[in-house]
Amino acid sequence: MTAETSVLVLDHDAETRALIGESSKKLGWKTAATDSGLEAVDMLEGGGIGIFIVDLDAPGPDSMELVRRALRDYPGLDAVLMGTAATMAKATEAVRLGISNYLIRPFGAAEVKRLLAHLAEKHPVSESTPARPPEVERALGAMVGDSQPMQKIREDVLRAAVKRMPVMVLGESGTGKELAAHAIHDCGPWRNEPFVVVDCASISHSLMESELFGHVRGSFTSASQSRSGLLTEAGRGTIFFDEIGELPVEHQAKLLRAIQEHEIRRVGANETVPFDARVVAATNVDVKEAMRNGKFRQDLYFRLKVFSIHMPPLRDRKSDILALVHHFLARYGADEGVTDFSPQFMNQLMQYNWPGNVRELENTVQAAVAKTRGLRLEVDDLPSTFQYCSGRQSGSLDSARLQDLERKAILEGLRMTGGDRVKAAKMLGIGKTTIYRKIKEYHLEDEGVE
Ligand SMILES: Nc1ncnc2c1ncn2[C@@H]1O[C@H](COP(=O)(O)OP(=O)(O)O)[C@@H](O)[C@H]1O
Ligand SMILES: [Mg+2]
Numbered sequence: 001m002t003a004e005t006s007v008l009v010l011d012h013d014a015e016t017r018a019l020i021g022e023s024s025k026k027l028g029w030k031t032a033a034t035d036s037g038l039e040a041v042d043m044l045e046g047g048g049i050g051i052f053i054v055d056l057d058a059p060g061p062d063s064m065e066l067v068r069r070a071l072r073d074y075p076g077l078d079a080v081l082m083g084t085a086a087t088m089a090k091a092t093e094a095v096r097l098g099i100s101n102y103l104i105r106p107f108g109a110a111e112v113k114r115l116l117a118h119l120a121e122k123h124p125v126s127e128s129t130p131a132r133p134p135e136v137e138r139a140l141g142a143m144v145g146d147s148q149p150m151q152k153i154r155e156d157v158l159r160a161a162v163k164r165m166p167v168m169v170l171g172e173s174g175t176g177k178e179l180a181a182h183a184i185h186d187c188g189p190w191r192n193e194p195f196v197v198v199d200c201a202s203i204s205h206s207l208m209e210s211e212l213f214g215h216v217r218g219s220f221t222s223a224s225q226s227r228s229g230l231l232t233e234a235g236r237g238t239i240f241f242d243e244i245g246e247l248p249v250e251h252q253a254k255l256l257r258a259i260q261e262h263e264i265r266r267v268g269a270n271e272t273v274p275f276d277a278r279v280v281a282a283t284n285v286d287v288k289e290a291m292r293n294g295k296f297r298q299d300l301y302f303r304l305k306v307f308s309i310h311m312p313p314l315r316d317r318k319s320d321i322l323a324l325v326h327h328f329l330a331r332y333g334a335d336e337g338v339t340d341f342s343p344q345f346m347n348q349l350m351q352y353n354w355p356g357n358v359r360e361l362e363n364t365v366q367a368a369v370a371k372t373r374g375l376r377l378e379v380d381d382l383p384s385t386f387q388y389c390s391g392r393q394s395g396s397l398d399s400a401r402l403q404d405l406e407r408k409a410i411l412e413g414l415r416m417t418g419g420d421r422v423k424a425a426k427m428l429g430i431g432k433t434t435i436y437r438k439i440k441e442y443h444l445e446d447e448g449v450e
Helices: 014-026 037-045 063-073 085-090 092-096 109-122 134-142 148-161 177-187 205-213 249-261 287-292 298-304 318-332 343-351 357-371 399-416 421-428 432-441
Strands: 006-010 030-034 049-055 078-084 101-105 167-170 195-199 238-242 278-283 308-310
Touching: 006 014, 006 037, 014 030, 014 049, 014 109, 014 318, 030 037, 030 148, 037 049, 037 063, 049 063, 063 078, 063 092, 078 085, 078 109, 085 101, 101 109, 134 148, 134 177, 148 177, 148 308, 167 177, 177 195, 177 238, 177 278, 205 249, 249 298, 287 298, 318 343, 318 357, 343 357, 399 421, 399 432, 421 432
Parallel strands: 006 030, 006 049, 049 078, 078 101, 167 278, 167 308, 195 238, 238 278
Antiparallel strands: none
16 A cells, blocks of 8 residues: 555444554555445546445445445455444455455554554555654644645645645635645744744734835834844745735735745835745635625736645545544643543534634634533533534535524524624634625624614
């Protein structure tokens, strides 16, 4: 097995998927996991699967049939069956197919490790894959989650990291755009150079030009000293423009020139200075819409979008929630001794739509740790916005119900903050623009206002 080949896990239980994912990662294999038989078929077709681990008790298409076809269509593939002893006893076809690898429930990390170690002899990880430096491993590991979209993001990050070309990171608020920008920097050979953040939404417009491009002494009334500006301070490192859509159009033009000509002119200066940093820009706004409104320069957009990374919303990669909760519990619960949560707690998190994405999940875990009286998080430790979901079994919510939940969450946010939209957005972990849009969409204009 080369580093390009993977382990595919088909199981309804998120914990099992995470368990196997962890173990195979340690052996140097990539893993793909799904709870859907149909998706598993797609993933097999995508190529590169060397080991297929299947739950025989899964609902949906007959798992045994899936395995039979996979063994027929993908020579060299190894199948591993999971199930209770009773299920295995009935799986007579497995014997006929010559399958000899089983995980009998209940099983733990030790059993998984033993089985995978056994398979590793047949599927050795390719020697040609060079080991990654620890800084790269650390940076990639900081982006928690093994869902397909997250694996794709790690690949994009690695590709972007070794180039100097500008990178655009797109995605809703809280999806991890800034984290990805850091990872791009840390995974590349310029990781010891500066990483400079420009928060375009918070720098005052009047100071922005000199903040960014620097100024010479006396170039304006309060300029008693020269300043080099953030672009210069980034050196050969990375300059990250957060919320680039908020950058005034005239500065967008100046930035584009800097990128193209590799030089900048400080405010009030005659001569230019070199500009060598790699530009990473993030935005959560619809750039095409912003261009139509004249708020985003087309030429800058075309320069940036050549390499773009799309951060998917958390609701489209819910399989990452479990790993993320463990990650945030380790961060926020360790001092308190809170290291666990009830299945119902997880169930509620899985039902929720996460308009504020990972940031909202992080805030939720942190708040639950602060609220809980025990050592394990329970449903009662969740804010009331979650209680609307109570009593439902796991499964997918239809979009009407999701919208209803979202509407109620925003309504409650507005009521709790007395109609302060900015505070409500913060509380819900969503962007300002998003809350304004949603308020309009759900006709909540007068809510929470006394
Ligand atoms: N995949 C992830 N793994 C761990 N933490 C994450 C992940 N994605 C986001 N976060 C955390 O969520 C918060 C919001 O992420 P951030 O990068 O600021 O999002 P954005 O810039 O898209 O609004 C940060 O605290 C970040 O560390
Ligand atoms: Mg951000």
